[in-house]
Amino acid sequence: MAVWRSKDLLDGEAAGSLTIILRTRGCRWRRCTVCGYASEGGPATEEDLIAQFRAATRDLSSEDRVVKIYTSGSFLDPLEVPPPVRVQILDGLAAAGVEKLVVESRPEYVAIEAVEESVARIRTDFAMGLETSNDLVRDRSIAKGFSFEEFAAAARVVHDAGGSVKTYLLLKPPFLSEGAAIADALRSARDAIPFSDVLSLNLCNIQKGTPLERMWMLGDYRPPWLWSAVEVLRGVAGAPIICDPVAAGARRGPHNCGRCDEAFAKAIREHALTQDAGAFEGLECRCRSAWEKVVELEDLAFGAPLDADTRRL
Numbered sequence: 001m002a003v004w005r006s007k008d009l010l011d012g013e014a015a016g017s018l019t020i021i022l023r024t025r026g027c028r029w030r031r032c033t034v035c036g037y038a039s040e041g042g043p044a045t046e047e048d049l050i051a052q053f054r055a056a057t058r059d060l061s062s063e064d065r066v067v068k069i070y071t072s073g074s075f076l077d078p079l080e081v082p083p084p085v086r087v088q089i090l091d092g093l094a095a096a097g098v099e100k101l102v103v104e105s106r107p108e109y110v111a112i113e114a115v116e117e118s119v120a121r122i123r124t125d126f127a128m129g130l131e132t133s134n135d136l137v138r139d140r141s142i143a144k145g146f147s148f149e150e151f152a153a154a155a156r157v158v159h160d161a162g163g164s165v166k167t168y169l170l171l172k173p174p175f176l177s178e179g180a181a182i183a184d185a186l187r188s189a190r191d192a193i194p195f196s197d198v199l200s201l202n203l204c205n206i207q208k209g210t211p212l213e214r215m216w217m218l219g220d221y222r223p224p225w226l227w228s229a230v231e232v233l234r235g236v237a238g239a240p241i242i243c244d245p246v247a248a249g250a251r252r253g254p255h256n257c258g259r260c261d262e263a264f265a266k267a268i269r270e271h272a273l274t275q276d277a278g279a280f281e282g283l284e285c286r287c288r289s290a291w292e293k294v295v296e297l298e299d300l301a302f303g304a305p306l307d308a309d310t311r312r313l
């Protein structure tokens, strides 16, 4: 179990949030090429899950207006979080006066009863990892195992029951050039907006033990440029879009040239809380022209990253 505090967007303003990672048996799918969660998780009894939740919320305060409960899998999977445990958690948060809960689930576990159970107690965002609206990319590049239509059906269930949908999009799935990745994320945002209340752009990073890590080690993959992230965040209109640039500036994370990464990460975090594209004004660096060349030419380089720097491994 892990727990930390941060800020989140709540009704258009920054609000205190508490993130709780519950240690469950983990995701049942475990096949996504970019996901390191397959190695996480272990047997967890109902008593154990409740004990983790109690420990995580022991010092919950009125500052914690948003609570996010993640499991490295699906909160709505009844094998991961048995329904009686789920209800106890929901009751606990409602009694504590938490304003909003965010949970994650694969679409196949989004059942109307489970959504209603949650929404009846606390305003809830149901986050789903659509990653891309392109079924071919989701299937072949990420091995996600569900279709856009299945995501859309689950989103309708959530909305019919009075919940909200948070849709994760992945910037730069494997095998996409930098330019194709930007176009894919912009297109995916447009396609997902009718089904989503908020979009969350995840900048692909290299997690240990994944097929993506093997590609990266061979120089066949480079995490997205932060310039690309800004391009996507600026280009989306019609729904709030947030982004937490995890591992920004690290060789396994989204990065530019090293000199400007920190300023980009700061601007991206600021934009997530304000939705003001003004956060990106003034971002300039000499590496801009290198990024522009990569976007322009990478498609011609047989899909291989032009600037994969394997010497940095």
Ligand code: SF4
Binding pocket: 027, 028, 029, 030, 031, 032, 035, 036, 037, 038, 072, 073, 106, 129, 144
């Ligand atoms: S990305 Fe999500 S669905 Fe895919 S293996 Fe990881 S936890 Fe499971």
Ligand SMILES: [Zn+2]
Binding pocket: 256, 257, 258, 259, 260, 261, 285, 286, 287, 288
């Ligand atoms: Zn730079």
